[in-house]
Amino acid sequence: MATPAEIAAMRRALELARMPDAPLGPNPRVGCVLLDPGGAEIAEGYGRGAGSRHAEIDALRAAGDRAVGATAVVTLEPCNHTGRTGPCAEALRAAGIARVVFGQADANPVARGGAEALRAAGIEVEAAPAPAVELPPDAEAVLAWAVREGATNVLRHADARHVRISVAVNRTDAALELVDDGCGRTRTEERPGADDGTGLAGLAERVARVRGRMDAAPGAGGGFRLAVTVPLEAVS
Numbered sequence: 001m002a003t004p005a006e007i008a009a010m011r012r013a014l015e016l017a018r019m020p021d022a023p024l025g026p027n028p029r030v031g032c033v034l035l036d037p038g039g040a041e042i043a044e045g046y047g048r049g050a051g052s053r054h055a056e057i058d059a060l061r062a063a064g065d066r067a068v069g070a071t072a073v074v075t076l077e078p079c080n081h082t083g084r085t086g087p088c089a090e091a092l093r094a095a096g097i098a099r100v101v102f103g104q105a106d107a108n109p110v111a112r113g114g115a116e117a118l119r120a121a122g123i124e125v126e127a128a129p130a131p132a133v134e135l136p137p138d139a140e141a142v143l144a145w146a147v148r149e150g151a152t153n154v155l156r157h158a159d160a161r162h163v164r165i166s167v168a169v170n171r172t173d174a175a176l177e178l179v180d181d182g183c184g185r186t187r188t189e190e191r192p193g194a195d196d197g198t199g200l201a202g203l204a205e206r207v208a209r210v211r212g213r214m215d216a217a218p219g220a221g222g223g224f225r226l227a228v229t230v231p232l233e234a235v236s
Ligand SMILES: [Zn+2]
Pocket: 054, 055, 056, 078, 079, 080, 086, 087, 088, 089
């Protein structure tokens, strides 16, 4: 379980991820807060776009030696690949971080695996997929639905105007199924009898109410992927 201090730090990390000088793409915007063992903030960091240092590295630099024994609270699973920057999982280990709490698993097949690498290095790792930012009831319902349906990745990428919730549902026994509409497109439909008011119909309705949009596409392993985009004013 993430502690109250860690949840508060996650909210701050999400704010950092949305700093004005953090560009919108192509990389996900990420924020990181380092806490001492008592839960007090040591340092903050965030990514400033492709090729710049990642949020974790930014925070570690600010912390210096104080990172030893600290907890890193990151909005996205620390990366485990060497791109233009080194892997953050290794940097966190080398800096002496004792615990990592992250908000979203990394869906990028190249960068994922950071959590496993950290655990293998003896670092306590906590995935905190529960809403880390205060979302309005509609968006909360979207996340609650995603968790209940067995979604494995719930990504929230905020840009200047939207929050994007990308949900990979890998379970094939979910209350939703993919349907070919005969015109080369796929969409999700509720399985008959599965509607308890929180399934797709309810979700689509909630998304429409806040003038968002929802797209569906086949995912890996027989599941599917939903992309829900909600205007920022609906969540802030
Ligand atoms: Zn990284």
